[in-house]
Structures are given as C-alpha cells and as structure tokens.
Amino acid sequence: QVQLVESGGGLVQAGGSLRLSCAASGRAFSDYAMGWFRQAPGKEREFVVVISWSGGTTSYAESVKDRFTISRDNAKNTVYLQMNNLKPEDTAVYYCAADRRYSDFPTNAMDSWGKGTLVIVSS
Numbered sequence: 001q002v003q004l005v006e007s008g009g010g011l012v013q014a015g016g017s018l019r020l021s022c023a024a025s026g027r028a029f030s031d032y033a034m035g036w037f038r039q040a041p042g043k044e045r046e047f048v049v050v051i052s053w054s055g056g057t058t059s060y061a062e063s064v065k066d067r068f069t070i071s072r073d074n075a076k077n078t079v080y081l082q083m084n085n086l087k088p089e090d091t092a093v094y095y096c097a098a099d100r101r102y103s104d105f106p107t108n109a110m111d112s113w114g115k116g117t118l119v120i121v122s123s
Contacts, residue, residue, distance in 0.1 A: 009117030022096030038092035047106030
C-alpha cells in the first residue's frame with residue numbers, strides 16, 4: 001500500500017481558489033489510480049474526482065465539474081486538486097485516496113486513505 005499525506009487546506013472566501021496536494025510514499029505511485037473524496041459536517045463521505053495511473057483519464061462528480069481539476073506528477077509521487085470558484089457547500093474535510101483499480105472509484109473501498117485536510121469556504 002501507499003501512505004498518503006494531504007496538504008493545502010485552509011480558509012477561503014467564496015469565489016476563491018485553493019490547491020490541495022497529496023504526497024504518496026511506499027509502493028510504486030504509478031501503480032495506483034488516485035482520487036479525492038470529501039466529508040462535510042454531518043454528512044457522509046462523498047466522491048469528488050479520480051485520475052488514472054497515467055493521468056490520461058479523469059472523472060468528476062457533477063457538483064465540482066468545471067470548477068475543480070485533478071492532476072498528478074508521477075515523478076514527484078504527488079496528486080493535486082486545483083479548486084476554483086469555491087462555494088460554501090464545498091466546505092469539508094478532503095481526503096486523498098489510492099486504489100489499484102480505477103473502477104473502484106467512486107466507492108469507499110480504497111486501498112489507502114490519507115488523514116484529510118480541512119477546507120472552509122466562507123460566504
């Protein structure tokens with residue numbers, strides 16, 4: 001398995017931007033599809049986005065499509081989530097996840113999870 005550490009969360013005003021990073025260590029990073037989930041207060045964790053091992057295929061939740069962009073740098077063992085035009089409803093703890101099967105997303109059955117980074121969007 002890979003170990004995942006997220007960073008980049010914080011407080012931002014509505015309409016602003018943040019970039020989250022997820023650094024991986026352990027097994028070969030490029031073996032894994034990578035993704036982001038989020039959990040808002042009082043709600044269940046939900047799928048946000050996934051990227052294939054090569055970076056050539058992505059899939060987004062409808063709620064973030066056209067606002068969020070996922071990318072990865074296999075040389076740096078890092079996946080990024082660029083979040084633009086943030087809305088108060090984007091407030092959540094954002095979790096990085098890794099799985100050897102792209103098709104396992106958007107379920108919660110991931111091989112590895114990070115501990116999360118908090119994003120707060122003020123109105």
